[in-house]
Amino acid sequence: MSELVTGEAVALELRPARLPSRALAALLDVTVALVAYVVVSFGLLMATASLDEAAQIAVSIATFLLVLVGGPIAVETLSHGRSLGKTACGLRVVRDDGGPIRFRHSLVRGALGVVEILLTAGVVACIASLVSARGRRLGDVFAGTLVVRERVPVARTGFLPPPPPWLAGQFSGLDLSGVPDGLWLAIRQYLGRMSQLDPQVGWAMGERLAGDLAARTGVPMPQGVPPAAYLAAVVQERQVRESRRAFGGAGGVGQSGIAPVHGPAGAPSRGAPVVQESGAVGGVPPAAPEPPGQGRPAAPADRIPPAERPATGFVPPA
Structure with missing residues (x-):
């Protein structure tokens, strides 16, 4: 060039x-x-x-x-x-x-x-x-x-895997202003090519990127969260904020985490950000809670045992 x-x-x-x-x-x-x-x-x-x-x-x-x-x-x-x-x-x-x-x-x-x-x-x-x-x-x-x-080949970007549902909304309070663009680019490239890497090498690279991201945000990475899942959740949080800033909070529930707010008469008004509950994926509301006395109460996402959490695809190496 x-x-x-x-x-x-x-x-x-x-x-x-x-x-x-x-x-x-x-x-x-x-x-x-x-x-x-x-x-x-x-x-x-x-x-x-x-x-x-x-x-x-x-x-x-x-x-x-x-x-x-x-x-x-x-x-x-x-x-x-x-x-x-x-x-x-x-x-x-x-x-x-x-x-x-x-x-x-x-x-x-x-x-x-x-x-x-x-x-x-x-x-x-x-x-x-x-x-x-x-x-x-x-x-x-x-x-x-x-x-x-004039005809320059464009590099294909890999598919960015979504974060686990039990991590949705967990990083809404992070300060992402101190994260440089170079680190965001490295994280996106890692998530797009994660499936092509050796499990041991991919895990070590994810830990290094997660450590750099945690150092920039000032908040340590949660215990028990795979590095790739942590990076994917923070990247999605950044996308949610950019969507809110670009579209003014309008749109439906999805990866942007934005849903329309209904007034007293039921008419939709300007969109407002919402936080998805644990288990809500792609804008589908969770199932209705069981009546009192039937079944155990729902536990917070960070307290659900790892064996009972939904499969995410971010499996630690053997």
Whole structure:
């Protein structure tokens, strides 16, 4: 990734195109240009068969300049840096500051491209691209341009597992203002790839991240809670707060923990945050309590024996 600074002091992160993709794009462009040159030359040769030898040589030179030199220059200028080969490879020619190229940039690139690509079979262009830190050939250096990749692969993000239901609302009082963005990103990456890690390595990494998060919040991690479950619950609490701040507390009960509040007449009004009870998952209210004297009273979530807690998927290593 290359960082370019525009005239307005805005930093742009662009990915310069390297030699393999540039060579493939140049090969496609040269092939199309040569085919067009052969077709045009054959047509002009048939049309100028009655002229003398000097006139035919002049027509051949003009055809070479117009098709093999002027053609690529016109295409790059009109398409703002996207020739046929560059379009196929997902590349574009831009200025050093990230802006679109103009005719003068294409003219310099095309003029030097005759020597770099056509007359030397691309040897000079390959050497210059390998030596340059951003993969530029001599035409790019003198024209002040850069070939960048437009189609950048996007990394897939893993699925973030939800926290156990018995941890819902347990961390609503945490102060998350001191947690840096880098730690949040590390936690999300860990939760998304937790299933791909070795159990021992994943458990140790979760403990380290949980310790860092507890140190930033100032509240120690609860005893008996797996590190991955603790991290997932805190991440969900952060998402709940962001949802409340973004939507003003509106919405239904779900992962955001927000439900509509009904007035005296039963009409819904503005949403207000609610705390889900133990056992309420995905906005479904818990079952009605048993009548007095039937069954034992419900115990708080933090006092339920681990054997009776619902399965969460966060299983400690053997």
